[in-house]
Amino acid sequence: MTQKEKDTIKEKIIQEIASLETQIETLQEKVKPIAPDCSLGRLTRLEAMGEQHVNNKILDESRTRLTRLKNALLRIDKPMFGICIECEEEIGVGRMTVRPESVRCVECANNL
Template identity: 30%
Template structure:
């Protein structure tokens, strides 16, 4: 991988980390439990609990992606950065730019 490509992927990863941290902070508010003292109707409480569960699932996915991006940001200057974890071939830069947290080439990810 060329230095300019590595820098572009690194900037994308850094930007993704910043965005995810902001989204996680927002989602943590939405994932808080619904207080039983909150005077809302029974159906509204069910809606609120359902919405909370969706927020918790989304929060888990965001935290997982953040963890992968943080790991890759530490590895970006290593010689094997951008190599497929399964076959060892170079992952195309276009794939890394589209899905920076990927660790496999298209062929290995599909199989």
């Protein structure tokens, strides 16, 4: 992987971290507990609780991806960045551009 490709990936990581941090802030507001005395009807309350459950799942996944992206940012200048941890072959630049937190090539990831 060339330095120019790493620089492009680094910029993408920084942009995605900023985007995820904003998304996490928004989701934290949406997952606050629903007060039992809230004047929602029974069905509306159930819908709100269902939506809250979905938002909690998205929040958890966003936090996990944020952690992985921050770790990728720490690793990007190291020689093993972009090398599969399973087969030790280079991970394609296309995959690293789309999922810069990847530590496995497509083939090894599919074998899991």
